Amino acid sequence: MNLSLSITKNIHDWxxxxxxxxAASLTEMTLIATVYLAVFAVTGLFLVLLERKVAAWFQxxxxxxxxxxxxxxxxxxxxxxxxxxxxxxxxxxxxxLYNLAPYFVIITALMALAVLPFSGEFQxxxxxxxxxxxxxxxxxxxxxILLAGWSSxxxxxxxxxxxxxxxxxxxxxxxxxxxLTVILITGTLQLSEIVEVQRNGxxxxxxxxxxxxxxxxxxxxxxxxxxxxPFDLVEAESELGAGFHTEYSGMKFAYFFLAEFINMFIxxxxxxxIFFGAWLSPFGITESLPWLGVxxxxxxxxxxxFLMMWFRWTFPRLRIDQLLTLEWKYLLPLNLMNLVxxxxxxxxxxxxxx
Amino acid sequence: MTNxxxxxxxxxxxxxxxxSELEFTEEESQFLNISVQPADLHQLMFQLKNNxxxxxxxxxxxxxxxxxxxxxxxxxxxxxxxxxxxxxxxxTEDRENPVFDSxxxxxxxxxxxxxxxxxxxxxxxxxxxxxKRLFLTEDWDGFPxxxxxxxxxxxxxx
Amino acid sequence: METSTVxxxxxxxxxxxxxxxxxxxxxxxxxxxxxxxxxxxKKVEPDLGYIHRSIEKMCERDSYQQIVHLTDRMDYLSxxxxxEAVCLAVENALQIEVPDRVKVIRTIIGELTRIASHNLxxxxxxxxxxxxxxxxxxxxxxxxxxxxxxxxxxxxxxxNYNIPGGLMFDIHPNFVKRVxxxxxxxxxxxxxxxxxxxxxxxxxxxxxGVGMLSKExxxxxxxxxxxxxxxxxxxxxxxxxxxxxxxxxxxxxxLRTEGDSFARYEVRIQEMWxxxxxxxxxxxxxxxxxxxxETNAVIKLPKGEFYQKVExxxxxxxxxxxxxxxxxxxxxxFRSPGFSNLSLLNHIAVGGKIGDLVASMAxxxxxxxxxxx
Numbered sequence: 001m002n003l004s005l006s007i008t009k010n011i012h013d014w015x016x017x018x019x020x021x022x023a024a025s026l027t028e029m030t031l032i033a034t035v036y037l038a039v040f041a042v043t044g045l046f047l048v049l050l051e052r053k054v055a056a057w058f059q060x061x062x063x064x065x066x067x068x069x070x071x072x073x074x075x076x077x078x079x080x081x082x083x084x085x086x087x088x089x090x091x092x093x094x095x096x097l098y099n100l101a102p103y104f105v106i107i108t109a110l111m112a113l114a115v116l117p118f119s120g121e122f123q124x125x126x127x128x129x130x131x132x133x134x135x136x137x138x139x140x141x142x143x144x145i146l147l148a149g150w151s152s153x154x155x156x157x158x159x160x161x162x163x164x165x166x167x168x169x170x171x172x173x174x175x176x177x178x179x180l181t182v183i184l185i186t187g188t189l190q191l192s193e194i195v196e197v198q199r200n201g202x203x204x205x206x207x208x209x210x211x212x213x214x215x216x217x218x219x220x221x222x223x224x225x226x227x228x229x230p231f232d233l234v235e236a237e238s239e240l241g242a243g244f245h246t247e248y249s250g251m252k253f254a255y256f257f258l259a260e261f262i263n264m265f266i267x268x269x270x271x272x273x274i275f276f277g278a279w280l281s282p283f284g285i286t287e288s289l290p291w292l293g294v295x296x297x298x299x300x301x302x303x304x305x306f307l308m309m310w311f312r313w314t315f316p317r318l319r320i321d322q323l324l325t326l327e328w329k330y331l332l333p334l335n336l337m338n339l340v341x342x343x344x345x346x347x348x349x350x351x352x353x354x
Numbered sequence: 355m356t357n358x359x360x361x362x363x364x365x366x367x368x369x370x371x372x373x374s375e376l377e378f379t380e381e382e383s384q385f386l387n388i389s390v391q392p393a394d395l396h397q398l399m400f401q402l403k404n405n406x407x408x409x410x411x412x413x414x415x416x417x418x419x420x421x422x423x424x425x426x427x428x429x430x431x432x433x434x435x436x437x438x439x440x441x442x443x444x445x446t447e448d449r450e451n452p453v454f455d456s457x458x459x460x461x462x463x464x465x466x467x468x469x470x471x472x473x474x475x476x477x478x479x480x481x482x483x484x485x486k487r488l489f490l491t492e493d494w495d496g497f498p499x500x501x502x503x504x505x506x507x508x509x510x511x512x
Numbered sequence: 513m514e515t516s517t518v519x520x521x522x523x524x525x526x527x528x529x530x531x532x533x534x535x536x537x538x539x540x541x542x543x544x545x546x547x548x549x550x551x552x553x554k555k556v557e558p559d560l561g562y563i564h565r566s567i568e569k570m571c572e573r574d575s576y577q578q579i580v581h582l583t584d585r586m587d588y589l590s591x592x593x594x595x596e597a598v599c600l601a602v603e604n605a606l607q608i609e610v611p612d613r614v615k616v617i618r619t620i621i622g623e624l625t626r627i628a629s630h631n632l633x634x635x636x637x638x639x640x641x642x643x644x645x646x647x648x649x650x651x652x653x654x655x656x657x658x659x660x661x662x663x664x665x666x667x668x669x670x671x672n673y674n675i676p677g678g679l680m681f682d683i684h685p686n687f688v689k690r691v692x693x694x695x696x697x698x699x700x701x702x703x704x705x706x707x708x709x710x711x712x713x714x715x716x717x718x719x720x721g722v723g724m725l726s727k728e729x730x731x732x733x734x735x736x737x738x739x740x741x742x743x744x745x746x747x748x749x750x751x752x753x754x755x756x757x758x759x760x761x762x763x764x765x766x767l768r769t770e771g772d773s774f775a776r777y778e779v780r781i782q783e784m785w786x787x788x789x790x791x792x793x794x795x796x797x798x799x800x801x802x803x804x805x806e807t808n809a810v811i812k813l814p815k816g817e818f819y820q821k822v823e824x825x826x827x828x829x830x831x832x833x834x835x836x837x838x839x840x841x842x843x844x845x846f847r848s849p850g851f852s853n854l855s856l857l858n859h860i861a862v863g864g865k866i867g868d869l870v871a872s873m874a875x876x877x878x879x880x881x882x883x884x885x
Contacts, residue, residue, distance in 0.1 A: 059648035155529050159551070159866070229642055230714055238537040238640045239866050314708070316715045317642025319867040320551050382816030384604075411731050415819070415830045417845035430819065430832070430847075434731055434745065437752065441817075463734030466855035474568075489561030489884065499569055511573065 008121065032124050040110055043265055044258040045075040050302075051261070051309055058313040085250035090153050093247065097151035102248065102255035104144025109262040112137045116269045117191050119279040119293030130191035131183060134270055135176050138225065141263065142168040145227075145234065145244050148256070152247035160243030163320060164234040167224055170327040171231075174221035177335040181214040181342045182207055182274050185351055191273055198277040199284070200353040208352055210342040215275050217331055217338070222267035223308055224323070226260060230315035233323060268304035269297075276300045357386040360440060363408065364388065367401050385430070387441045395444050396455035402431060402440065403460045409433045410440060413461035418471035420501045421445060425452045425477055456482040474499035525549045533562045537640055537870045540880035542854075544869075551865045556858040564884040571844040576602050576676055576811045579844065584670035586848060587882035589629040590824040592661075593622050595674040600755055601820035601831045602676040605813045612757070613801040614678045616794050619757040620691065621664070621673065623787040627698070628657040629825035630780045630787075633877045637777065638709050640874035641718050641867075646709055653701050656694045660687065676811055678804025691795050695788055702784060710781065719774035723860040723872030726771055733859065734852035737827025738783065739876055742776035744769035749823035761793045776875040810839050826850050826877055850882040 011031070015024040049064065049072065056063025064071035089098060115130050117123040127133060142164055149161020183189065185207050186197045197203070204211045224231040235243035245256045272278055278300075279293030286292045318326070345351060361378050368376060376398075377389040390398050402410040415430035426445035432438070446452045456479035457464045468479045469488040476497035479485055487494065496503050532543035541562035547555040567586060571579050576598070583594035596618055603610060631654040638646025658668040663684045665673040673680055709715055725735070730743040740747040748765045750758045766782035768775035813835035820831045827849030834843040853876045861869040 055644075059645050060652055061648060155527065159529075229644075232642065233867075236642070236867070238642065239870050241535060313645050314712075315643060316638065316709070316712060316718060317867070318714055319718060319865055321865060322714075322717055382814075384819065387817075413734060414736075414821075414828065415832055415845065415847040417832055417843070417847075419834065419843050428832070430830070434747070461734065462729070462732045462859075463852050463855055466851060470851075489564045491561075498566060509569075 036110065036113055036124060040113060040262060044261050045079065047261040047265060047305065048078070048257075049075045050305070051312075054306065054309045055313050058310075079254065082250055082254040087250045087252060088247075090247050092153045094151035094153070097147045098247075099252075101144045101148035101151060102252045102259075104147060105141050105259040106144075106255040106262075108137050108141040108144065109259045109266065112266045113262070115191055116266070117195055117273060117278050118297050119291065122294060123192065126190065126192045128188075128190045131179055131189045131194070131270075131274070134266075135172070135179065138175075138263070138266065139168060139172050141259065144259075148248065149244040152244070154247050156240045156242075157244050157246045160234045160236070160240050160246070163236075164227060164244060166320070167227070167231065167233065167323060170324060171221040171224040174217055174327060174331045174335055175225055177332070177339060178214040178218040178221065179270070179274055181335070181339050182211055184339075184342050184346050185211075191278075194274065195278045195280065198280055202275065202277040202280075204275040206351045206353060207342060207345070210338045210345060211275065213334070213338045214342070215271065217335055218271060218275075219304070219307065221327070221331060222271065223311055224327075226263040226267055226308075228260070228264060228308060229312040230317050231323060232312075232317060233320055236317060264305060264308055265301065268301045268308065271304050272297060272300040356438075360386055360408065360438065363405075364398075364402075367398075367405075383441065385439045385441045387443060389443045389445070392444055392446055392454050395442075396457065396460075399429070399442065399457050399460055402442070407436075408438075408440075409435050411435075411461075413457070413463055413467075416464060416467035416471065418475035418477055418499065420475060420499065422501060423447060425449060425475055425500075427454060427471060427477060429457070452477045453480060454478075455480045456485075458482055473497075476500070526554055537873065538880070539636065539878060542878065542880050542883070544857075546866075546869070548866070553861050553864055553866065553869050556861045556869065558854055558857065560854075560884055562884065563881050565881075567885045568844055568846065571841055573840060575839050576813070576841070579841070580674060580676070581672055583846075584672060585881060586846060586885055587824055587826060587829070587850065587879050588669055589632060589879055590622075590625050590826065591669060592618075592625045592671045592673060593822055593824040594829060595672065596622060596756065597820055597822040597824075597829050597831045599674045599676050600822065601818050601833055602811060602813065604820060605816070605818045605833065605835065606676075606807070606811070608677055608805055608807065610678050610805060611801045611803070612799040613803060615757040616760075616798050617679060617683055617803070618674065619761070620791050620794050620798075621661070621671075622756070623790045624657050624660065624691070624694075625671075626787045626825045627784050628654050630784050631657075633780060633825075633874075634705060634709075637874045640870050641715060643709055643712070643715070646705075649701075649704065649708060653694075653698055656690075656697060660690050660694065663687070663690070675804065677807040678802070680804075682803040683798075688795055688798070691791060695792055695795075698784075698788060702781075702788075705781065710777070716774065718867070718871055719772065719777055719875075720770075721772050722864060722868050723773040723776075723875060724771055725856060725860050727769075729856065729859060730771070733856035735827070735856060736849050736852065737823065737825070737877075738766070738776050738779040739827060739853050739856075741766055742768050742779045742875075743771040747828065749821045749828050753821050755820075755822060757794060758790075761790045763787075763790050773872050773875040780877070812837060812839050813841070824849060826879065826882065827853060846885055848882045848885060850876075850878050850880075851885075854878055854883055 015028055053063045064074035067073045067077045112134055114125040115133055145164045146161045149157040182203050185203055186194045188194060204215055227234040245253055279297040281296050357380060379387045402408050410431035410433050412432045412434050413429060414432055417428045419426050419428055424445040424447050426443055429442040431440050444454055454477060456468055468482055469485060471477050472485055473488045473490055474497055526547055526549045529546045529548055531546055532538040533541040543559040545557040545559055546553060567582050570582060580595050580598050583598050584591040586594055631650045635647035635650030661671060662668045664687060665671050665680060725743045727744045730740045730745045736747050744767060746765060746767060751765050763786045766779040766786060768779055815837040816835060818833045822829050829849055830847030832845040833841045836842045857873060860872050
């Protein structure tokens with residue numbers, strides 16, 4: 001019997017016995033939201049720490065090692081510091097948009113988290129247009145960045161925001177198309193069903209050549225969507241200072257900062273779900289223990305997150321025109337051809353299935 | 355080219371040695387020095403750069419000097435093909451409004467160096483494209499590297 | 513300072529942006545007034561003076577021994593070579609022949625300084641194009657040189673090891689051993705630099721064909737050092753006017769003819785190899801002898817004008833002394849390499865993107881106190 005399922009089921013029954021139906025649903029939603037907020041905060045803090053440790057490892061340093069055992073509480077201390085900092089702002093900023101922008105970014109990051117299948121049961125919102133929802137949500141975040149850059153009344157921020165707009169709109173295509181390529185095998189947009197299809201082999205294996213291409217394109221454009229190096233033109237420290245969040249401080253800055261890491265996690269999670277069988281264990285070795293699904297999901301995701309960190313700490317940054325050339329002249333045509341190739345493979349039943 | 359050969363060559367450029375008073379000297383310096391009147395400066399410099407025998411295409415140092423009574427500019431020139439060095443000096447006694455011709459059009463590096471000289475010595479350069487203060491603020495009073503500059507707050511005089 | 517650039521006749525698409533004096537890419541307090549159309553640079557106008565200390569005016573007040581110390585604070589990354597320049601100028605004026613031991617030690621330390629400086633440049637170069645790891649690789653190796661310097665003279669950056677007439681004191685007994693250790697270490701680490709950055713395809717795309725500087729322009733703008741040599745302009749003072757022990761060693765002048773940012777980058781990488789070779793040639797044969805010749809406590813230069821060129825890590829440093837025979841120079845002018853190199857920034861950056869400006873500026877290797885003096 002599944003432990004986690006029984007807990008959630010018990011709570012569900014208990015709530016519905018105790019309250020009228022509407023109140024019970026509302027309470028349940030609040031509870032789930034709280035759980036996800038907690039997951040969100042922990043993931044963000046953990047990823048920041050991980051990034052710093054990984055960076056230190058790449059850079060012949062030790063990384064944070066003073067606060068807590070192995071520096072584990074370092075990011076908690078950082079968060080405390082950011083909370084206690086003054087929220088500064090520019091005089092001529094558009095106050096309403098300026099304050100709204102960080103929430104746009106953080107809320108969209110949170111919403112995407114809801115549909116991710118952490119395990120068979122641990123999925124808050126399994127809608128039938130799951131992938132579509134994810135792509136749609138992840139591109140709303142850029143509005144927040146544009147607002148931040150525009151309303152700050154700072155030219156560096158504005159340049160950063162414009163770059164972000166250009167970049168996200170371009171790479172959104174590649175993200176969508178590369179996922180679409182793989183969706184051809186599954187024939188559904190619902191995440192839970194996509195996972196079920198992968199019981200016969202992960203999609204990267206099923207789709208073999210075009211799927212591997214799709215994965216590579218997805219990782220490149222996914223990195224670009226999260227505005228991380230080598231696509232970090234939005235922040236581009238040596239060019240723009242801090243880019244769109246130049247004028248933000250304290251917790252508002254922390255929202256942008258956390259959102260970047262959550263977005264990275266989401267990009268990696270989507271890749272895990274679509275290409276690497278989400279919570280399914282390799283060759284079904286732990287199929288008898290479904291609660292290990294969370295472990296497998298997070299394990300695969302962290303490997304991909306590490307890959308993205310690896311990019312960041314080794315590659316130089318592209319120039320804005322090179323960034324657009326890469327997308328429009330190389331990735332997009334390749335992607336379209338890849339889509340046709342995949343269609344042919346699915347049509348001729350050339351997929352590999354165990 | 356040796357210093358003597360240079361001296362002879364440059365002398366041949368001058369139509370009338372009496373009016374244009376070029377002074378050559380090698381005393382107290384490791385290079386050949388030419389003193390030139392401000393009016394002839396640009397003409398001489400243009401010749402030094404463009405004559406194929408001299409070809410002084412590298413202006414490696416441009417310094418303003420306050421000689422006490424006069425203000426002047428010292429140009430150190432080197433040829434990258436012949437590898438000879440010459441020093442051109444120009445002076446004026448007009449301390450209120452010292453003006454020389456700019457050599458920006460001959461050596462592009464002079465643009466910044468002349469701005470520096472303008473900044474610290476107040477020497478103006480004709481035909482300079484962008485002659486304004488480079489290091490100091492626009493409203494700075496006086497020209498610090500002149501010998502008669504006084505600043506009782508910031509300068510420690512021993 | 514109110515900028516007159518504001519009054520320029522802007523086209524409707526163009527706008528003005530103020531880069532610096534506090535900006536990560538300007539390495540100090542350089543301020544650039546940029547006119548930009550979208551992302552394309554239309555005009556770059558440097559505004560200097562944020563760290564101007566008027567060293568030339570101070571020199572007119574100080575004795576020659578004191579002047580040496582001021583030169584540390586100009587180009588602080590090649591401080592020893594700056595010291596050497598003033599000392600050589602004074603020694604030439606006084607016609608002092610320093611012992612061979614001094615010459616060799618000065619050259620070794622000068623070349624180590626050059627390696628350390630290029631090392632730092634390489635790290636910062638990577639940072640400027642967005643590769644953050646380079647910095648720590650560079651500092652790992654630079655640290656060894658700094659340790660050698662610290663053991664030699666007590667200072668890691670502003671060395672003050674040279675005095676007119678020789679050296680402040682003799683080298684540490686460990687000096688030879690540690691320099692050899694460093695050379696052996698760095699020979700294995702320098703190829704890592706190529707693996708990490710030089711051969712990276714993004715880096716090459718960012719650098720090749722960007723910031724073009726022709727040989728004629730390089731000479732006309734008074735470019736020197738790696739900037740000039742990247743354009744095929746043979747301007748190494750160590751070759752043209754050898755000083756100290758540089759006439760006793762053989763080395764190749766790093767020359768590239770492309771004139772782009774990548775050429776300047778490659779010149780510096782090659783110079784590190786050449787400097788290592790120079791150090792290797794000298795380190796085993798440091799002659800015995802005195803480490804200085806006694807000079808008068810008060811140095812008075814004869815009346816006249818003296819000019820001394822040296823090759824710092826950034827290019828040609830000139831020291832122009834006008835002496836009236838007193839204990840202070842009448843006028844002392846430093847021809848700093850960074851100042852001339854900066855003057856060509858507008859030329860190479862116009863037409864490029866903001867990213868190109870940063871990358872080109874990094875290959876000029878500007879040190880702002882050197883420009884501001």
